[in-house]
Amino acid sequence: MVDGKQQWKGWVYLLPALILLAIFTFWPIVNTIYMAFANGYSSLGNAGGDAVYEFGIENFKKVIQYKNFLNCLKNTCLLCVITVPVSTLLALLISVALNSIKFLNRTLQTIYFLPYVTNSIAIGMVFAMMFNIVGTYNNPITVGIVNNLIEALGGTAVNWINAGSSYWANMAVMIIYIVWNALPFKILILLGGLQSINKQYYDAAKIDGASRSTILWRITVPLLSPMIAYVVITGFIGGFKEYTSIVGVFGDNMGPAGAKGRLNTIVGFIYDQLSNDWYGRASAAALILFLIIFAVTMVNMYVSKKRVHY
8 A cells, every 4th residue: 555645656647647638538528518508509609708608408409309310319229239239149159169270260360350450431441342333223334242242143233332222221231341340359358258268167068968059058158248248338339339330331421322311320410510510419419329328338237247157
């Protein structure tokens, strides 16, 4: 324990970090709350120094009543509900497979981890080319690698992301991209957990004649449950903040040509309000997003207490 007379040294060492946190973390949070409850907040009026605001929930009402916000909320929730369970299950199966492969294990781990260190916008552009159709839907000039594969198997090219494409075709592309992009981090966490499990459990199960599926669901999953809970919680947090992946595939339109904003998310909605100088609405939407993430996280933590084995 640090002597009371020497504690000031510790505060001196922490002071630079505390100052940075106060400037770039605590003050923006306080200011966001202020703007959210300041009715009719305007950055231009506030810059003049003569703006006086009434405080209330007018910004929250405008955000909720705005039709586009409900569409953004639907898109965000849909992406989270589908991508988080699917990516977690795939990451679990891939982690188990990688853990059992001794030959080229390190090389395969590196390959699976590459998307995590690659720019999201760049990956989105690659996916856009993979699912792209150049020309018209009925008379395509060239098709992306996905449609080439579909045609090679005897199918018909699908209009995934271009003008005239359907909502669910667009959503399918985004689900595939987000799941693929989320796998590296989850594989890394789950693989680390697998390698820390005591091998005696598996030896005892083999002696008892347990099948591989029984070992997976009765031994591996319960012992890995803390890591699974962690990747699920962080997955939902990241999913509700989804934005860059959609920009990478569809650009600033957040949807195909002729359907601007079709796949917009809550974070995209916040950016739209900021670009229109509606800082009050943007702050209110940010607080609503925070409350949603907080509620989902609390539910996940409550379920984890009953399902996770430490």
